[in-house]
Amino acid sequence: MELILDRVTKQYKNKLAVDRVSLSLKKGVYGLLGANGAGKTTLMRMMCGVLKPDSGEILYDGMKVEEEAYRDILGYLPQEFGYYPDFSAMDFLMYLASLKGIPKKQAREKSLELLELTDLSHVAKKKIKTFSGGMKQRLGIAQSLLNNPKVLALDEPTAGLDPKERVRFRNLISRLGNERIVLLSTHIVSDVEYIADVILVMKSGAMIHQGSLKEIIQAIDGKVWECTVDSKTAAELTARYDALNVREEQNGTFLRLVCGQKPAETAVSVEASLEDLYLYYFSDADQGSGEQPYE
Ligand SMILES: Nc1ncnc2c1ncn2[C@@H]1O[C@H](COP(=O)(O)OP(=O)(O)OP(=O)(O)O)[C@@H](O)[C@H]1O
Ligand SMILES: [Mg+2]
Structure with a gap:
């Protein structure tokens, strides 16, 4: 089981x-992370x-993704998914x-199973137009699993x-990743931090980290530091370095910075998180500085 780009x-x-x-995806969960316009949806649509x-x-596995046969092993939740408002979840x-x-009897069993899996059994007969955003999203995930896909692509x-739904979703995805290739795009760092076996960071169309x-x-x-300094020093430091967090406190300004060396006498080195990396690379909206951290 391998998807090669x-x-x-x-x-x-x-x-x-x-x-x-260029990528090679095998069994497991892949988290595609990138700012608005990074190219996530475009990449996913090509993979589908x-x-x-x-x-x-x-x-x-040697088969071109344009081939009809690929449809049978693919599950896809597009970013803009069209629901039929007057259909019930089950009818949909x-x-x-x-x-x-999928033959009718099998479709019925699978639909019921998926409604259960996505916690929608109690609203199976309700019209989709009465659903909340989260319920629609869960129905979108349910439909992507109808054919028990080997490749599952979920766009946001x-x-x-x-x-609470987010935690349930993470658990579901982790389970699904045990037997298939799961690719999910998001700009929510914590979603991929917890469940992705491999994180793919995309910026301006390029894969900058994997x-x-x-x-x-x-x-x-x-290269991540924290310190509490007076407001003048804080202004100097935030002008020079990438600030990940700035918070006014009673005894001064608290800063979390990316910087190659100790930025202030009182600064302490702290463990870097994925969010730090994300903020660093995407510090100014779509572009980000993208340079190596200051030495
Ligand atoms: N059909 C199109 N015609 C012209 N430009 C497009 C089209 N679709 C996407 N783009 C552009 O291509 C770039 C990548 O878009 P894409 O939708 O793939 O990004 P994304 O990472 O999915 O963003 P988001 O997080 O907002 O969903 C953007 O600059 C976008 O404006
Ligand atoms: Mg997108």
Whole structure:
């Protein structure tokens, strides 16, 4: 079970959305992290065979993802998912199952099982237009699993989930990752921090980091500092270094910074988190500084 991307590129007019991305995905959970416009959706659509790359190739065990047969092993939750407001949750799943060519009896059993899995059994007969954002999102996840896919691509699956649903979702994804390739995109750092076996960091169309949480964080390891200083020093430091957190306190300004050496006499080195890395790379919205941390 392996999904291989070889120098996959996509350009929209003069916007290079995905720039020569090469990856090898095996069984497990992959968290695709990036700011708005980084190219996550474009990359995912190409991995799902809905969008053709301008150049490069995507193969699943040697099979091109554009091939019809790939549909049978793919589950996909698009970022903008079209729900039918007047369908009930059960009817919606049965309808999509019929489009996927799943026999009726099997579709019924699978739909009921998935409603149970996504905690929607109690609203199976309710119309989707009465659902909350989180309930719709869970239904979207349910439909992506109808054909028991080997490759599961979820584009921002946790958008609209409350903290409790988020935890349930993480547990579900971890379980699903035991027997398939799961790729999920998000800009919520904690979602991937907990469940991704491999974190993929995308910026301006390029894959700038990939590895385990530990490997990814190494980029700024030993370079995250905390100190409490007077307001003048705080202003100087935040102008010079990337500030991850600034908080006014009774005895001065508390700072969390990325910096190659000790930024102030009282500064203490602290353990870097994935959020630090994310803030560092995406410090100014879409662009981020992207440079190596100051030496
Ligand atoms: N159909 C399109 N036509 C032109 N430009 C597009 C199109 N789709 C995406 N883009 C551009 O390509 C870039 C990547 O977009 P994409 O939707 O893949 O990013 P994303 O990482 O999914 O962002 P978000 O987090 O907001 O969902 C953006 O600059 C976007 O404006
Ligand atoms: Mg997107």
